[in-house]
Amino acid sequence: MLKDSVYDRVSGIHSKQPWFVLGAAQEFLLYHSDIPSISHFYSFEADPATEQVLAIPDGCVDILFDCDEQRPTAKVCGTTLEATNAEFIHNHRYFGVRFVPGVIPDFLKASAQELIEHQLNLLDIMPNADRVFEQIVSSSVFANQVGIFEKFYKNQLARKLSILTKQTIHEVFIKKGNIQIQDLEASTGYCTRTLQRQFRADMGMSPKAFSRIIRCQSAVYDLNHNKGVTFSDLACDLGFSDQSHFLREFKKLVSVTPLDYLHRVKQEAYVARLRYF
Known part of the structure:
Protein backbone atom coordinates (compact mmCIF):
# COMPACT_ATOMS: atom_id res chain seq x y z
CA MET A 1 0.00 0.00 0.00
CA LEU A 2 2.83 2.37 0.87
CA LYS A 3 4.51 1.77 -2.46
CA ASP A 4 1.33 2.42 -4.43
CA SER A 5 0.58 5.66 -2.57
CA VAL A 6 4.12 6.99 -3.02
CA TYR A 7 4.22 6.19 -6.73
CA ASP A 8 0.75 7.67 -7.22
CA ARG A 9 1.83 10.92 -5.60
CA VAL A 10 5.00 11.30 -7.66
CA SER A 11 3.34 10.22 -10.92
CA GLY A 12 2.94 13.88 -11.91
CA ILE A 13 6.72 14.23 -12.10
CA HIS A 14 7.81 13.04 -15.52
CA SER A 15 11.49 13.99 -15.52
CA LYS A 16 13.17 11.30 -13.45
CA GLN A 17 16.65 11.10 -11.96
CA PRO A 18 16.44 7.68 -10.22
CA TRP A 19 20.10 7.51 -9.22
CA PHE A 20 19.72 10.78 -7.28
CA VAL A 21 17.08 9.04 -5.14
CA LEU A 22 19.27 5.98 -4.59
CA GLY A 23 22.21 8.26 -3.79
CA ALA A 24 20.37 9.94 -0.92
CA ALA A 25 21.63 9.14 2.57
CA GLN A 26 18.12 9.20 3.99
CA GLU A 27 15.10 11.08 2.65
CA PHE A 28 14.72 12.38 -0.89
CA LEU A 29 12.29 15.29 -0.68
CA LEU A 30 10.06 16.23 -3.63
CA TYR A 31 7.65 19.07 -4.32
CA HIS A 32 5.67 19.31 -7.57
CA SER A 33 5.51 23.01 -8.39
CA ASP A 34 2.38 24.85 -9.53
CA ILE A 35 4.57 27.04 -11.72
CA PRO A 36 4.11 25.67 -15.28
CA SER A 37 7.76 26.07 -16.32
CA ILE A 38 9.10 24.28 -13.20
CA SER A 39 8.81 20.49 -13.03
CA HIS A 40 9.62 20.14 -9.33
CA PHE A 41 11.92 20.91 -6.44
CA TYR A 42 14.00 18.31 -4.62
CA SER A 43 16.41 18.02 -1.71
CA PHE A 44 18.65 15.31 -0.26
CA GLU A 45 21.91 14.61 1.50
CA ALA A 46 24.50 12.71 -0.55
CA ASP A 47 25.16 9.25 0.91
CA PRO A 48 28.86 8.61 1.69
CA ALA A 49 28.25 4.90 1.04
CA THR A 50 27.40 5.60 -2.62
CA GLU A 51 30.52 5.80 -4.73
CA GLN A 52 29.01 7.47 -7.78
CA VAL A 53 25.63 9.03 -8.57
CA LEU A 54 24.67 9.24 -12.21
CA ALA A 55 22.60 11.84 -14.01
CA ILE A 56 20.61 10.47 -16.95
CA PRO A 57 19.30 12.42 -19.96
CA ASP A 58 16.10 14.30 -19.15
CA GLY A 59 16.07 17.38 -21.41
CA CYS A 60 15.95 19.64 -18.34
CA VAL A 61 17.92 22.49 -16.87
CA ASP A 62 18.53 22.15 -13.11
CA ILE A 63 19.71 24.78 -10.67
CA LEU A 64 21.47 22.86 -7.93
CA PHE A 65 22.43 24.46 -4.61
CA ASP A 66 25.09 22.78 -2.48
CA CYS A 67 24.09 23.96 1.01
CA ASP A 68 27.37 23.11 2.71
CA GLU A 69 27.85 25.43 5.70
CA GLN A 70 31.51 26.09 4.97
CA ARG A 71 31.57 26.44 1.20
CA PRO A 72 28.08 26.70 -0.31
CA THR A 73 27.87 26.79 -4.09
CA ALA A 74 25.22 26.75 -6.81
CA LYS A 75 25.50 25.49 -10.35
CA VAL A 76 23.31 25.37 -13.42
CA CYS A 77 23.25 21.92 -14.99
CA GLY A 78 22.17 21.35 -18.57
CA THR A 79 20.88 17.95 -19.64
CA THR A 80 23.32 15.15 -20.26
CA LEU A 81 23.10 13.12 -23.47
CA GLU A 82 23.98 9.83 -21.77
CA ALA A 83 24.50 8.60 -18.19
CA THR A 84 27.11 10.87 -16.56
CA ASN A 85 28.65 11.27 -13.10
CA ALA A 86 26.71 13.97 -11.23
CA GLU A 87 29.70 14.70 -8.95
CA PHE A 88 27.87 15.05 -5.64
CA ILE A 89 30.00 15.53 -2.53
CA HIS A 90 29.42 13.01 0.27
CA ASN A 91 27.44 14.31 3.27
CA HIS A 92 26.59 17.59 1.54
CA ARG A 93 22.94 18.63 1.45
CA TYR A 94 21.53 19.71 -1.91
CA PHE A 95 18.49 21.71 -2.98
CA GLY A 96 17.49 21.48 -6.62
CA VAL A 97 15.12 23.21 -9.02
CA ARG A 98 14.26 21.22 -12.15
CA PHE A 99 12.64 23.06 -15.03
CA VAL A 100 10.38 21.21 -17.43
CA PRO A 101 12.05 19.76 -20.53
CA GLY A 102 12.61 22.43 -23.15
CA VAL A 103 12.50 25.37 -20.71
CA ILE A 104 15.53 27.60 -20.20
CA PRO A 105 15.15 30.42 -17.63
CA ASP A 106 15.68 33.77 -19.31
CA PHE A 107 17.70 35.14 -16.40
CA LEU A 108 20.58 32.79 -17.23
CA LYS A 109 23.22 34.52 -19.32
CA ALA A 110 24.30 31.42 -21.20
CA SER A 111 23.28 29.98 -24.54
CA ALA A 112 21.47 26.68 -24.92
CA GLN A 113 24.61 25.22 -26.48
CA GLU A 114 26.70 26.26 -23.48
CA LEU A 115 24.35 24.44 -21.09
CA ILE A 116 24.18 21.04 -22.80
CA GLU A 117 26.33 18.55 -20.85
CA HIS A 118 27.86 21.35 -18.78
CA GLN A 119 27.68 22.61 -15.21
CA LEU A 120 28.09 26.38 -14.89
CA ASN A 121 28.49 28.48 -11.76
CA LEU A 122 25.12 30.15 -11.08
CA LEU A 123 26.70 33.37 -9.82
CA ASP A 124 28.70 33.67 -13.05
CA ILE A 125 25.70 33.47 -15.38
CA MET A 126 22.91 35.00 -13.29
CA PRO A 127 23.31 38.70 -12.54
CA ASN A 128 22.22 39.81 -9.06
CA ALA A 129 21.81 36.22 -7.82
CA ASP A 130 23.67 36.82 -4.56
CA ARG A 131 20.59 37.51 -2.43
CA VAL A 132 18.49 34.51 -3.48
CA PHE A 133 21.61 32.32 -3.30
CA GLU A 134 22.37 33.41 0.28
CA GLN A 135 18.74 32.95 1.35
CA ILE A 136 18.51 29.42 -0.03
CA VAL A 137 21.85 28.06 1.19
CA SER A 138 21.27 29.61 4.63
CA SER A 139 18.00 27.74 5.13
CA SER A 140 17.88 24.14 6.31
CA VAL A 141 14.13 23.74 5.71
CA PHE A 142 13.04 22.39 2.34
CA ALA A 143 9.67 24.17 2.31
CA ASN A 144 11.35 27.51 3.04
CA GLN A 145 13.82 27.01 0.21
CA VAL A 146 10.95 26.24 -2.18
CA GLY A 147 9.15 29.38 -1.05
CA ILE A 148 12.25 31.54 -1.50
CA PHE A 149 12.81 30.36 -5.06
CA GLU A 150 9.13 30.58 -6.03
CA LYS A 151 8.95 34.16 -4.71
CA PHE A 152 12.06 35.06 -6.72
CA TYR A 153 10.86 33.29 -9.86
CA LYS A 154 7.31 34.68 -9.99
CA ASN A 155 8.57 37.79 -11.83
CA GLN A 156 10.90 35.86 -14.13
CA LEU A 157 10.30 34.47 -17.61
CA ALA A 158 11.33 31.40 -19.56
CA ARG A 159 13.46 32.06 -22.60
CA LYS A 160 11.33 32.61 -25.70
CA LEU A 161 11.42 29.82 -28.25
CA SER A 162 10.49 30.08 -31.90
Missing part, protein backbone atom coordinates in the same frame (compact mmCIF):
# COMPACT_ATOMS: atom_id res chain seq x y z
CA ILE A 163 7.02 28.89 -32.89
CA LEU A 164 8.66 26.12 -34.91
CA THR A 165 10.65 24.82 -31.95
CA LYS A 166 7.58 24.97 -29.70
CA GLN A 167 5.63 22.92 -32.23
CA THR A 168 8.48 20.44 -32.56
CA ILE A 169 8.69 19.97 -28.77
CA HIS A 170 4.91 19.49 -28.62
CA GLU A 171 5.03 16.80 -31.31
CA VAL A 172 7.92 15.01 -29.58
CA PHE A 173 6.03 14.95 -26.28
CA ILE A 174 2.83 13.64 -27.87
CA LYS A 175 4.76 10.76 -29.47
CA LYS A 176 6.80 10.13 -26.28
CA GLY A 177 9.97 10.64 -28.32
CA ASN A 178 8.96 8.06 -30.93
CA ILE A 179 9.07 10.40 -33.91
CA GLN A 180 11.15 10.71 -37.05
CA ILE A 181 12.36 13.87 -38.78
CA GLN A 182 10.05 13.16 -41.73
CA ASP A 183 7.10 13.11 -39.34
CA LEU A 184 8.13 16.54 -38.08
CA GLU A 185 8.44 17.77 -41.66
CA ALA A 186 4.88 16.63 -42.36
CA SER A 187 3.39 18.11 -39.20
CA THR A 188 5.21 21.47 -39.31
CA GLY A 189 5.48 22.01 -43.06
CA TYR A 190 9.19 22.82 -42.81
CA CYS A 191 12.12 20.99 -44.35
CA THR A 192 14.66 19.02 -42.33
CA ARG A 193 17.37 21.64 -42.67
CA THR A 194 15.18 24.45 -41.30
CA LEU A 195 13.85 22.26 -38.49
CA GLN A 196 17.31 21.25 -37.37
CA ARG A 197 18.82 24.74 -37.65
CA GLN A 198 16.05 26.44 -35.66
CA PHE A 199 15.79 23.72 -33.02
CA ARG A 200 19.53 23.67 -32.44
CA ALA A 201 19.59 27.48 -32.12
CA ASP A 202 16.82 27.38 -29.49
CA MET A 203 17.66 24.17 -27.64
CA GLY A 204 21.36 23.53 -28.22
CA MET A 205 20.76 20.08 -29.71
CA SER A 206 19.09 18.44 -32.69
CA PRO A 207 15.43 17.33 -32.73
CA LYS A 208 16.74 13.75 -32.95
CA ALA A 209 18.80 14.12 -29.75
CA PHE A 210 15.85 15.68 -27.91
CA SER A 211 13.51 12.92 -29.10
CA ARG A 212 15.99 10.31 -27.92
CA ILE A 213 16.03 11.89 -24.46
CA ILE A 214 12.24 12.05 -24.20
CA ARG A 215 11.93 8.44 -25.39
CA CYS A 216 14.41 7.40 -22.69
CA GLN A 217 12.48 9.29 -20.03
CA SER A 218 9.21 7.76 -21.30
CA ALA A 219 10.67 4.29 -20.78
CA VAL A 220 11.88 5.20 -17.28
CA TYR A 221 8.46 6.64 -16.39
CA ASP A 222 6.60 3.56 -17.62
CA LEU A 223 8.88 1.24 -15.67
CA ASN A 224 8.33 3.33 -12.54
CA HIS A 225 4.58 3.73 -12.76
CA ASN A 226 2.99 1.03 -14.91
CA LYS A 227 2.31 -2.35 -13.36
CA GLY A 228 3.04 -5.49 -15.34
CA VAL A 229 4.84 -3.71 -18.16
CA THR A 230 6.76 -6.04 -20.46
CA PHE A 231 9.96 -5.01 -22.20
CA SER A 232 8.70 -6.22 -25.56
CA ASP A 233 5.53 -4.13 -25.30
CA LEU A 234 7.47 -1.11 -24.09
CA ALA A 235 9.95 -1.44 -26.95
CA CYS A 236 7.07 -1.65 -29.44
CA ASP A 237 5.21 1.28 -27.88
CA LEU A 238 8.30 3.49 -28.08
CA GLY A 239 9.03 2.55 -31.70
CA PHE A 240 12.16 0.45 -31.32
CA SER A 241 12.79 -1.96 -34.17
CA ASP A 242 13.15 -4.86 -31.73
CA GLN A 243 13.56 -5.55 -28.03
CA SER A 244 17.34 -5.95 -28.22
CA HIS A 245 17.65 -2.45 -29.71
CA PHE A 246 15.58 -1.06 -26.81
CA LEU A 247 17.73 -2.89 -24.24
CA ARG A 248 20.96 -1.52 -25.73
CA GLU A 249 19.65 2.03 -25.92
CA PHE A 250 18.28 1.95 -22.37
CA LYS A 251 21.55 0.68 -20.93
CA LYS A 252 23.55 3.35 -22.75
CA LEU A 253 21.38 6.20 -21.46
CA VAL A 254 20.49 4.87 -17.99
CA SER A 255 23.63 2.75 -17.38
CA VAL A 256 21.78 -0.48 -16.46
CA THR A 257 19.43 -2.90 -18.22
CA PRO A 258 15.66 -2.32 -17.88
CA LEU A 259 15.41 -5.46 -15.73
CA ASP A 260 18.09 -4.27 -13.32
CA TYR A 261 16.49 -0.82 -13.25
CA LEU A 262 13.06 -2.30 -12.51
CA HIS A 263 14.44 -4.33 -9.62
CA ARG A 264 16.08 -1.26 -8.08
CA VAL A 265 13.22 1.25 -8.31
CA LYS A 266 10.58 -1.21 -7.12
CA GLN A 267 12.47 -2.11 -3.96
CA GLU A 268 11.62 -0.68 -0.55
CA ALA A 269 15.10 0.85 -0.35
CA TYR A 270 14.10 3.19 -3.21
CA VAL A 271 10.52 3.91 -2.20
CA ALA A 272 11.33 4.47 1.48
CA ARG A 273 13.56 7.43 0.60
CA LEU A 274 10.81 9.38 -1.19
CA ARG A 275 8.99 12.12 0.68
CA TYR A 276 6.45 14.07 -1.37
CA PHE A 277 5.10 17.46 -0.27
Whole structure:
Protein backbone atom coordinates (compact mmCIF):
# COMPACT_ATOMS: atom_id res chain seq x y z
CA MET A 1 0.00 0.00 0.00
CA LEU A 2 2.83 2.37 0.87
CA LYS A 3 4.51 1.77 -2.46
CA ASP A 4 1.33 2.42 -4.43
CA SER A 5 0.58 5.66 -2.57
CA VAL A 6 4.12 6.99 -3.02
CA TYR A 7 4.22 6.19 -6.73
CA ASP A 8 0.75 7.67 -7.22
CA ARG A 9 1.83 10.92 -5.60
CA VAL A 10 5.00 11.30 -7.66
CA SER A 11 3.34 10.22 -10.92
CA GLY A 12 2.94 13.88 -11.91
CA ILE A 13 6.72 14.23 -12.10
CA HIS A 14 7.81 13.04 -15.52
CA SER A 15 11.49 13.99 -15.52
CA LYS A 16 13.17 11.30 -13.45
CA GLN A 17 16.65 11.10 -11.96
CA PRO A 18 16.44 7.68 -10.22
CA TRP A 19 20.10 7.51 -9.22
CA PHE A 20 19.72 10.78 -7.28
CA VAL A 21 17.08 9.04 -5.14
CA LEU A 22 19.27 5.98 -4.59
CA GLY A 23 22.21 8.26 -3.79
CA ALA A 24 20.37 9.94 -0.92
CA ALA A 25 21.63 9.14 2.57
CA GLN A 26 18.12 9.20 3.99
CA GLU A 27 15.10 11.08 2.65
CA PHE A 28 14.72 12.38 -0.89
CA LEU A 29 12.29 15.29 -0.68
CA LEU A 30 10.06 16.23 -3.63
CA TYR A 31 7.65 19.07 -4.32
CA HIS A 32 5.67 19.31 -7.57
CA SER A 33 5.51 23.01 -8.39
CA ASP A 34 2.38 24.85 -9.53
CA ILE A 35 4.57 27.04 -11.72
CA PRO A 36 4.11 25.67 -15.28
CA SER A 37 7.76 26.07 -16.32
CA ILE A 38 9.10 24.28 -13.20
CA SER A 39 8.81 20.49 -13.03
CA HIS A 40 9.62 20.14 -9.33
CA PHE A 41 11.92 20.91 -6.44
CA TYR A 42 14.00 18.31 -4.62
CA SER A 43 16.41 18.02 -1.71
CA PHE A 44 18.65 15.31 -0.26
CA GLU A 45 21.91 14.61 1.50
CA ALA A 46 24.50 12.71 -0.55
CA ASP A 47 25.16 9.25 0.91
CA PRO A 48 28.86 8.61 1.69
CA ALA A 49 28.25 4.90 1.04
CA THR A 50 27.40 5.60 -2.62
CA GLU A 51 30.52 5.80 -4.73
CA GLN A 52 29.01 7.47 -7.78
CA VAL A 53 25.63 9.03 -8.57
CA LEU A 54 24.67 9.24 -12.21
CA ALA A 55 22.60 11.84 -14.01
CA ILE A 56 20.61 10.47 -16.95
CA PRO A 57 19.30 12.42 -19.96
CA ASP A 58 16.10 14.30 -19.15
CA GLY A 59 16.07 17.38 -21.41
CA CYS A 60 15.95 19.64 -18.34
CA VAL A 61 17.92 22.49 -16.87
CA ASP A 62 18.53 22.15 -13.11
CA ILE A 63 19.71 24.78 -10.67
CA LEU A 64 21.47 22.86 -7.93
CA PHE A 65 22.43 24.46 -4.61
CA ASP A 66 25.09 22.78 -2.48
CA CYS A 67 24.09 23.96 1.01
CA ASP A 68 27.37 23.11 2.71
CA GLU A 69 27.85 25.43 5.70
CA GLN A 70 31.51 26.09 4.97
CA ARG A 71 31.57 26.44 1.20
CA PRO A 72 28.08 26.70 -0.31
CA THR A 73 27.87 26.79 -4.09
CA ALA A 74 25.22 26.75 -6.81
CA LYS A 75 25.50 25.49 -10.35
CA VAL A 76 23.31 25.37 -13.42
CA CYS A 77 23.25 21.92 -14.99
CA GLY A 78 22.17 21.35 -18.57
CA THR A 79 20.88 17.95 -19.64
CA THR A 80 23.32 15.15 -20.26
CA LEU A 81 23.10 13.12 -23.47
CA GLU A 82 23.98 9.83 -21.77
CA ALA A 83 24.50 8.60 -18.19
CA THR A 84 27.11 10.87 -16.56
CA ASN A 85 28.65 11.27 -13.10
CA ALA A 86 26.71 13.97 -11.23
CA GLU A 87 29.70 14.70 -8.95
CA PHE A 88 27.87 15.05 -5.64
CA ILE A 89 30.00 15.53 -2.53
CA HIS A 90 29.42 13.01 0.27
CA ASN A 91 27.44 14.31 3.27
CA HIS A 92 26.59 17.59 1.54
CA ARG A 93 22.94 18.63 1.45
CA TYR A 94 21.53 19.71 -1.91
CA PHE A 95 18.49 21.71 -2.98
CA GLY A 96 17.49 21.48 -6.62
CA VAL A 97 15.12 23.21 -9.02
CA ARG A 98 14.26 21.22 -12.15
CA PHE A 99 12.64 23.06 -15.03
CA VAL A 100 10.38 21.21 -17.43
CA PRO A 101 12.05 19.76 -20.53
CA GLY A 102 12.61 22.43 -23.15
CA VAL A 103 12.50 25.37 -20.71
CA ILE A 104 15.53 27.60 -20.20
CA PRO A 105 15.15 30.42 -17.63
CA ASP A 106 15.68 33.77 -19.31
CA PHE A 107 17.70 35.14 -16.40
CA LEU A 108 20.58 32.79 -17.23
CA LYS A 109 23.22 34.52 -19.32
CA ALA A 110 24.30 31.42 -21.20
CA SER A 111 23.28 29.98 -24.54
CA ALA A 112 21.47 26.68 -24.92
CA GLN A 113 24.61 25.22 -26.48
CA GLU A 114 26.70 26.26 -23.48
CA LEU A 115 24.35 24.44 -21.09
CA ILE A 116 24.18 21.04 -22.80
CA GLU A 117 26.33 18.55 -20.85
CA HIS A 118 27.86 21.35 -18.78
CA GLN A 119 27.68 22.61 -15.21
CA LEU A 120 28.09 26.38 -14.89
CA ASN A 121 28.49 28.48 -11.76
CA LEU A 122 25.12 30.15 -11.08
CA LEU A 123 26.70 33.37 -9.82
CA ASP A 124 28.70 33.67 -13.05
CA ILE A 125 25.70 33.47 -15.38
CA MET A 126 22.91 35.00 -13.29
CA PRO A 127 23.31 38.70 -12.54
CA ASN A 128 22.22 39.81 -9.06
CA ALA A 129 21.81 36.22 -7.82
CA ASP A 130 23.67 36.82 -4.56
CA ARG A 131 20.59 37.51 -2.43
CA VAL A 132 18.49 34.51 -3.48
CA PHE A 133 21.61 32.32 -3.30
CA GLU A 134 22.37 33.41 0.28
CA GLN A 135 18.74 32.95 1.35
CA ILE A 136 18.51 29.42 -0.03
CA VAL A 137 21.85 28.06 1.19
CA SER A 138 21.27 29.61 4.63
CA SER A 139 18.00 27.74 5.13
CA SER A 140 17.88 24.14 6.31
CA VAL A 141 14.13 23.74 5.71
CA PHE A 142 13.04 22.39 2.34
CA ALA A 143 9.67 24.17 2.31
CA ASN A 144 11.35 27.51 3.04
CA GLN A 145 13.82 27.01 0.21
CA VAL A 146 10.95 26.24 -2.18
CA GLY A 147 9.15 29.38 -1.05
CA ILE A 148 12.25 31.54 -1.50
CA PHE A 149 12.81 30.36 -5.06
CA GLU A 150 9.13 30.58 -6.03
CA LYS A 151 8.95 34.16 -4.71
CA PHE A 152 12.06 35.06 -6.72
CA TYR A 153 10.86 33.29 -9.86
CA LYS A 154 7.31 34.68 -9.99
CA ASN A 155 8.57 37.79 -11.83
CA GLN A 156 10.90 35.86 -14.13
CA LEU A 157 10.30 34.47 -17.61
CA ALA A 158 11.33 31.40 -19.56
CA ARG A 159 13.46 32.06 -22.60
CA LYS A 160 11.33 32.61 -25.70
CA LEU A 161 11.42 29.82 -28.25
CA SER A 162 10.49 30.08 -31.90
CA ILE A 163 7.02 28.89 -32.89
CA LEU A 164 8.66 26.12 -34.91
CA THR A 165 10.65 24.82 -31.95
CA LYS A 166 7.58 24.97 -29.70
CA GLN A 167 5.63 22.92 -32.23
CA THR A 168 8.48 20.44 -32.56
CA ILE A 169 8.69 19.97 -28.77
CA HIS A 170 4.91 19.49 -28.62
CA GLU A 171 5.03 16.80 -31.31
CA VAL A 172 7.92 15.01 -29.58
CA PHE A 173 6.03 14.95 -26.28
CA ILE A 174 2.83 13.64 -27.87
CA LYS A 175 4.76 10.76 -29.47
CA LYS A 176 6.80 10.13 -26.28
CA GLY A 177 9.97 10.64 -28.32
CA ASN A 178 8.96 8.06 -30.93
CA ILE A 179 9.07 10.40 -33.91
CA GLN A 180 11.15 10.71 -37.05
CA ILE A 181 12.36 13.87 -38.78
CA GLN A 182 10.05 13.16 -41.73
CA ASP A 183 7.10 13.11 -39.34
CA LEU A 184 8.13 16.54 -38.08
CA GLU A 185 8.44 17.77 -41.66
CA ALA A 186 4.88 16.63 -42.36
CA SER A 187 3.39 18.11 -39.20
CA THR A 188 5.21 21.47 -39.31
CA GLY A 189 5.48 22.01 -43.06
CA TYR A 190 9.19 22.82 -42.81
CA CYS A 191 12.12 20.99 -44.35
CA THR A 192 14.66 19.02 -42.33
CA ARG A 193 17.37 21.64 -42.67
CA THR A 194 15.18 24.45 -41.30
CA LEU A 195 13.85 22.26 -38.49
CA GLN A 196 17.31 21.25 -37.37
CA ARG A 197 18.82 24.74 -37.65
CA GLN A 198 16.05 26.44 -35.66
CA PHE A 199 15.79 23.72 -33.02
CA ARG A 200 19.53 23.67 -32.44
CA ALA A 201 19.59 27.48 -32.12
CA ASP A 202 16.82 27.38 -29.49
CA MET A 203 17.66 24.17 -27.64
CA GLY A 204 21.36 23.53 -28.22
CA MET A 205 20.76 20.08 -29.71
CA SER A 206 19.09 18.44 -32.69
CA PRO A 207 15.43 17.33 -32.73
CA LYS A 208 16.74 13.75 -32.95
CA ALA A 209 18.80 14.12 -29.75
CA PHE A 210 15.85 15.68 -27.91
CA SER A 211 13.51 12.92 -29.10
CA ARG A 212 15.99 10.31 -27.92
CA ILE A 213 16.03 11.89 -24.46
CA ILE A 214 12.24 12.05 -24.20
CA ARG A 215 11.93 8.44 -25.39
CA CYS A 216 14.41 7.40 -22.69
CA GLN A 217 12.48 9.29 -20.03
CA SER A 218 9.21 7.76 -21.30
CA ALA A 219 10.67 4.29 -20.78
CA VAL A 220 11.88 5.20 -17.28
CA TYR A 221 8.46 6.64 -16.39
CA ASP A 222 6.60 3.56 -17.62
CA LEU A 223 8.88 1.24 -15.67
CA ASN A 224 8.33 3.33 -12.54
CA HIS A 225 4.58 3.73 -12.76
CA ASN A 226 2.99 1.03 -14.91
CA LYS A 227 2.31 -2.35 -13.36
CA GLY A 228 3.04 -5.49 -15.34
CA VAL A 229 4.84 -3.71 -18.16
CA THR A 230 6.76 -6.04 -20.46
CA PHE A 231 9.96 -5.01 -22.20
CA SER A 232 8.70 -6.22 -25.56
CA ASP A 233 5.53 -4.13 -25.30
CA LEU A 234 7.47 -1.11 -24.09
CA ALA A 235 9.95 -1.44 -26.95
CA CYS A 236 7.07 -1.65 -29.44
CA ASP A 237 5.21 1.28 -27.88
CA LEU A 238 8.30 3.49 -28.08
CA GLY A 239 9.03 2.55 -31.70
CA PHE A 240 12.16 0.45 -31.32
CA SER A 241 12.79 -1.96 -34.17
CA ASP A 242 13.15 -4.86 -31.73
CA GLN A 243 13.56 -5.55 -28.03
CA SER A 244 17.34 -5.95 -28.22
CA HIS A 245 17.65 -2.45 -29.71
CA PHE A 246 15.58 -1.06 -26.81
CA LEU A 247 17.73 -2.89 -24.24
CA ARG A 248 20.96 -1.52 -25.73
CA GLU A 249 19.65 2.03 -25.92
CA PHE A 250 18.28 1.95 -22.37
CA LYS A 251 21.55 0.68 -20.93
CA LYS A 252 23.55 3.35 -22.75
CA LEU A 253 21.38 6.20 -21.46
CA VAL A 254 20.49 4.87 -17.99
CA SER A 255 23.63 2.75 -17.38
CA VAL A 256 21.78 -0.48 -16.46
CA THR A 257 19.43 -2.90 -18.22
CA PRO A 258 15.66 -2.32 -17.88
CA LEU A 259 15.41 -5.46 -15.73
CA ASP A 260 18.09 -4.27 -13.32
CA TYR A 261 16.49 -0.82 -13.25
CA LEU A 262 13.06 -2.30 -12.51
CA HIS A 263 14.44 -4.33 -9.62
CA ARG A 264 16.08 -1.26 -8.08
CA VAL A 265 13.22 1.25 -8.31
CA LYS A 266 10.58 -1.21 -7.12
CA GLN A 267 12.47 -2.11 -3.96
CA GLU A 268 11.62 -0.68 -0.55
CA ALA A 269 15.10 0.85 -0.35
CA TYR A 270 14.10 3.19 -3.21
CA VAL A 271 10.52 3.91 -2.20
CA ALA A 272 11.33 4.47 1.48
CA ARG A 273 13.56 7.43 0.60
CA LEU A 274 10.81 9.38 -1.19
CA ARG A 275 8.99 12.12 0.68
CA TYR A 276 6.45 14.07 -1.37
CA PHE A 277 5.10 17.46 -0.27
